[in-house]
Amino acid sequence: MNSQFSFKSLIEGIPKAELHLHVEGTFESELRFAIAGRNSIGLEYGSVEELRAFYNFKNLQDFLNIYYTGVEVLMRERDFYDLALAYLKKAHSQNVLHTEIFFDPQAHTSRGIDFGTVITGIHKALSDAEEKLGISTGLIMCFLRDLDPASAMETLEEALPYKSWIVAVGLDSCEVGYPPSRFAAVFERAREEGLLAVAHAGEEGPAEYIWQAVDLLKVLRVDHGIRSLDDENLVQELVRRKIPLTVCPLSNLKLRVIESMENHPLQKMMEKGLLVTINSDDPAYFGGYINENYLAVQEAFHLDREDIYNIAKNSFEASFLDTPKKEEMIAKLDEYMSRNS
Numbered sequence: 001m002n003s004q005f006s007f008k009s010l011i012e013g014i015p016k017a018e019l020h021l022h023v024e025g026t027f028e029s030e031l032r033f034a035i036a037g038r039n040s041i042g043l044e045y046g047s048v049e050e051l052r053a054f055y056n057f058k059n060l061q062d063f064l065n066i067y068y069t070g071v072e073v074l075m076r077e078r079d080f081y082d083l084a085l086a087y088l089k090k091a092h093s094q095n096v097l098h099t100e101i102f103f104d105p106q107a108h109t110s111r112g113i114d115f116g117t118v119i120t121g122i123h124k125a126l127s128d129a130e131e132k133l134g135i136s137t138g139l140i141m142c143f144l145r146d147l148d149p150a151s152a153m154e155t156l157e158e159a160l161p162y163k164s165w166i167v168a169v170g171l172d173s174c175e176v177g178y179p180p181s182r183f184a185a186v187f188e189r190a191r192e193e194g195l196l197a198v199a200h201a202g203e204e205g206p207a208e209y210i211w212q213a214v215d216l217l218k219v220l221r222v223d224h225g226i227r228s229l230d231d232e233n234l235v236q237e238l239v240r241r242k243i244p245l246t247v248c249p250l251s252n253l254k255l256r257v258i259e260s261m262e263n264h265p266l267q268k269m270m271e272k273g274l275l276v277t278i279n280s281d282d283p284a285y286f287g288g289y290i291n292e293n294y295l296a297v298q299e300a301f302h303l304d305r306e307d308i309y310n311i312a313k314n315s316f317e318a319s320f321l322d323t324p325k326k327e328e329m330i331a332k333l334d335e336y337m338s339r340n341s
Contacts, residue, residue: 010308010340011294015333017098017315018091018279018290020223020246022142022172023122024071024104025282026087035082036073043073055285060204060255061174063285071107080121088129088137094291097329098136098319101126102170105155106144115158123165136329138320140198142170143186145178152186160193167320168196170223171213175205180212187217196220196320198246202227204257207234214243221246221318226257226265228274239273244318248281249297250288261300270307277315309337 029048036043045051057063074080084101091099101122108118119139126137141159143152159166169190171183180199187197201213203224210228213219214237225245228234238245247266252258258265269276278297283289288296294311297303303311316329 007298007303007308008295010305011298012291013095013336013340014294014308014312015095015097015329015336016290016294016312017100017277017319017329018096019100019221019244019277019315019318020102020248020279020281021087021091021099022102022104022282023084023087024074024107025067025286026090026284027070027083028086028284031082031086032070032073035079039073039075039079041073041075055254057255057285060257063255063282064174067282067285068107071104072111074108074118075113077117077121077124080118081125084122084125085129088125088133088135090289092129092133092135094289096135096290097332098138098316098321098325100138100140100167100320102140102142102172104142104144104172105159106147106151109155109158115155116162119159119162119165123162136321136325138167139165140168140170141166142172143183144173145171145180145183145200146174149182149186152183153189156186156190156193163193163195166195168198168220170197171199171201171217172223173200175200175203175209179205179209180217184216187219191218198223200224203252204255207231210234210238214238214241219243220320224248224252225274226252226269229265229268229272235272235274239275242275244275244277244314245269246279246318247276248279248286249293250283250286251281253296254286261296264297264300266297267301270310275314275318276311277318278311305337309333 029051129135197219198221199213199219200223201209207227207230221244223246280290
């Protein structure tokens, strides 16, 4: 496997899971215009090309301003269904066997959209994709950390009638100045209801936020976590407890968390024994879905077959699938690698 073409083929075909993906962040411009049209909503952009010209972000908050403007055209159950199904079809085409999808209900309920409308549309898409495409799914409800914790608790209560559709709760949106500790009570309540936990930490925020996510929120995965390398004791603890980190390389580059892909800490994280996975985060805005993220880091760090295999295996190991299902998917991964040796 010496040629770049061979690595491209390997990455495109390798079975994998995606664990860090915001469904609202898959809102491609063409679909935004289509849904806006059928909902009779005018857009401030004259064309898809004009809209994409704004995807030149200086930081996370700059991106979020565009992100939240985009979701305003989502109003009906069908809209959320179409949004989720479009991503699932794309993921299936990139040989994603399993995906655990984030959604941000507060971005919609704050606009007067009923919680049930949002989750029912997404859930129907997940169910149809499992039946028709054979892709396994899980749904993670995220709280917006720049809103009051009371709003998060209210959202959790709204979600409880749909609890069987949700595998975990998460924490996202603008990180700096909004430590995980603010949401300890909400996450404790979620655990009491049997929900698992993840949280964004250590993207733009400090390593201390990762400590808080692990110790106070008791997360089973850290989303991003690249600032963990700032604290060797934290690294050792994450390795010891085998807490996965869902890394999003193109996102980090697009949001200028790193200066270039060659500066990304992924390789150092792997060398230190951290359980890292590769994901696309908000691919409609960041220039690539999961295969493009794999390819970007392979090119930057000259990853070999074993590296790519280990990252793909990690994605299944880090998932919330039960052990037999993980073993089934890893067996498919092993079979693929054997066929393409």
